[in-house]
Amino acid sequence: IELYQLLSSNAKCINQLPGPKDYFIIGNLKDILVPTDVLFKNFRRFAKEYFPLYRIWSSHLYGGICVIGPDDMQTILSNVKHNDKGPVYLVLQEWLGEGLLRSTGEKWLMRRKILTPTFHFKILKQFIAIFNKHSKHFAEDINTDGEINIIPHIHKCSLHMIAEAAMGTCLRDSEGESRYGKAIHDMGSFIMYKLMRPWLYVYFMKFFTKNYLPEKRALAYLKTFTKNIIDEREKDKVPVNVENDEDIYLNKKHHLAMLDLLLQAKDDQKISYDGIREEVDTFMFEGHDTISMAMTFCCMLLACNKHVQDQIYEEIMSVLGESKECDYEDLQNLNYMEMAIKESLRIYPSVPLISRIAGEDINTSTGFIIPKGTVLLLHIYDTHHNPDLYPDPERYDPERFSVENSKNRHPYAYLPFSAGSRNCIGQKYAMLSMKSMLVSLLRKFELHPIDTPETIKLFVDIVLRTKEGIKIKLKRRDKMM
Numbered sequence: 001i002e003l004y005q006l007l008s009s010n011a012k013c014i015n016q017l018p019g020p021k022d023y024f025i026i027g028n029l030k031d032i033l034v035p036t037d038v039l040f041k042n043f044r045r046f047a048k049e050y051f052p053l054y055r056i057w058s059s060h061l062y063g064g065i066c067v068i069g070p071d072d073m074q075t076i077l078s079n080v081k082h083n084d085k086g087p088v089y090l091v092l093q094e095w096l097g098e099g100l101l102r103s104t105g106e107k108w109l110m111r112r113k114i115l116t117p118t119f120h121f122k123i124l125k126q127f128i129a130i131f132n133k134h135s136k137h138f139a140e141d142i143n144t145d146g147e148i149n150i151i152p153h154i155h156k157c158s159l160h161m162i163a164e165a166a167m168g169t170c171l172r173d174s175e176g177e178s179r180y181g182k183a184i185h186d187m188g189s190f191i192m193y194k195l196m197r198p199w200l201y202v203y204f205m206k207f208f209t210k211n212y213l214p215e216k217r218a219l220a221y222l223k224t225f226t227k228n229i230i231d232e233r234e235k236d237k238v239p240v241n242v243e244n245d246e247d248i249y250l251n252k253k254h255h256l257a258m259l260d261l262l263l264q265a266k267d268d269q270k271i272s273y274d275g276i277r278e279e280v281d282t283f284m285f286e287g288h289d290t291i292s293m294a295m296t297f298c299c300m301l302l303a304c305n306k307h308v309q310d311q312i313y314e315e316i317m318s319v320l321g322e323s324k325e326c327d328y329e330d331l332q333n334l335n336y337m338e339m340a341i342k343e344s345l346r347i348y349p350s351v352p353l354i355s356r357i358a359g360e361d362i363n364t365s366t367g368f369i370i371p372k373g374t375v376l377l378l379h380i381y382d383t384h385h386n387p388d389l390y391p392d393p394e395r396y397d398p399e400r401f402s403v404e405n406s407k408n409r410h411p412y413a414y415l416p417f418s419a420g421s422r423n424c425i426g427q428k429y430a431m432l433s434m435k436s437m438l439v440s441l442l443r444k445f446e447l448h449p450i451d452t453p454e455t456i457k458l459f460v461d462i463v464l465r466t467k468e469g470i471k472i473k474l475k476r477r478d479k480m481m
């Protein structure tokens with residue numbers, strides 16, 4: 001009932017905004033309940049037609065305002081009053097509970113304070129060895145010299161990285177490797193199924209879906225897996241102080257994992273056992289699929305833009321040479337590679353859409369006042385593809401992110417990691433791990449195009465994906481001599 005009130009209270013006001021034609025009771029469901037690749041295209045069409053703001057009705061029960069323009073993005077994301085997440089995040093509740101991604105108010109603030117040190121540069125520095133280890137395996141495991149769908153390889157690598165960084169667990173060749181990977185993948189599909197069907201946000205409706213039992217089983221497996229790891233790690237626990245380098249670097253028994261810092265926070269009575277589970281699961285969820293798809297799209301773009309790939313390869317050779325293991329400073333020095341990754345995240349932002357609830361009335365750039373309580377859908381994808389902000393927006397051009405060219409850009413025109421106090425806590429981790437993967441891959445292979453931006457079919461999901469994987473052609477550099 002509360003949800004109904006929240007969603008419908010601003011109906012009259014929302015209707016003053018332009019938007020696609022809606023119908024009695026079903027609202028815009030005709031445009032929304034369509035195959036997800038068609039939905040993707042519909043959103044792009046609406047963005048072009050109604051920039052910078054439009055309203056959408058997912059049935060007349062559930063309406064919201066779609067935001068595209070950078071001025072309105074700034075007004076919303078820079079104000080902590082609009083920090084609460086929209087109802088779509090309810091689909092994550094059973095798995096991620098009140099973890100950082102979903103929590104609100106005081107609880108979010110407290111969790112954010114506890115978790116920020118887990119991404120301290122000193123901790124990130126010691127993750128580089130983990131990134132390098134799995135990146136090396138990633139390049140070694142690809143033995144083919146020819147056409148591959150790169151997604152499963154990248155996916156496996158980023159899952160192994162986050163499992164070791166977050167939980168201190170090496171999944172590679174372990175019993176849990178395929179089962180855990182599959183359970184995470186299945187949960188993604190179940191969540192997406194619910195996301196498209198707003199009536200399933202109502203708690204009891206879940207009993208009536210075909211996914212009820214498989215989801216229950218996958219959830220039980222994931223929760224038990226995390227619980228066992230937390231219990232094991234707790235047995236071996238060593239006190240940690242992030243400010244003390246000795247604690248971070250001289251921990252002989254095992255690499256420090258994010259979990260160790262959470263266990264320390266539990267000893268300091270800052271977080272409960274269940275809280276730790278929620279956060280570890282949140283990192284596992286947020287910290288691998290986002291990176292996998294970002295890396296995949298980046299590889300496709302590099303395959304299609306050989307001159308950019310060659311420039312990155314030259315940079316790797318000049319900073320690292322043929323075989324030096326990269327350290328934190330080396331990765332920081334791969335500036336052109338960073339520009340190429342940034343541009344790839346502009347064209348293909350892993351999280352194309354986020355949602356908030358207006359915490360107070362919002363005075364928008366058009367003069368329209370969004371009333372408090374309205375659901376806001378922030379279409380990061382469309383901001384990134386707006387030709388006024390990025391001329392010729394489909395063209396891949398890393399130079400857009402040179403210091404010079406970034407200088408005069410609107411501060412809210414580039415939002416792959418969102419912005420403001422609720423931005424992505426893992427963005428530095430993401431950038432470092434992607435750089436490490438690219439170093440290993442490009443040292444061994446030249447990438448050539450098979451799939452291109454024109455051939456792939458994007459679709460709406462929590463993370464931006466393609467319908468049929470992404471194929472590229474690999475040529476081993478050592479065989480090219």
Ligand code: HEM
Nearest residue numbers: 100101286287290291294350351354417418424425426430
């Ligand atoms: C390319 C990789 C990544 C992208 C594009 C990305 C993007 C985002 C975006 C757009 C948000 C805002 C979500 C929202 O407002 O609903 C977010 C939040 C978040 N991300 Fe990431 N992310 C990435 C990697 C990671 C990694 C590696 C981790 C953890 C290891 C992580 C953990 C989180 C968490 C916990 C939040 C919630 C923060 C909060 O609400 O305070 N992300 N991310």
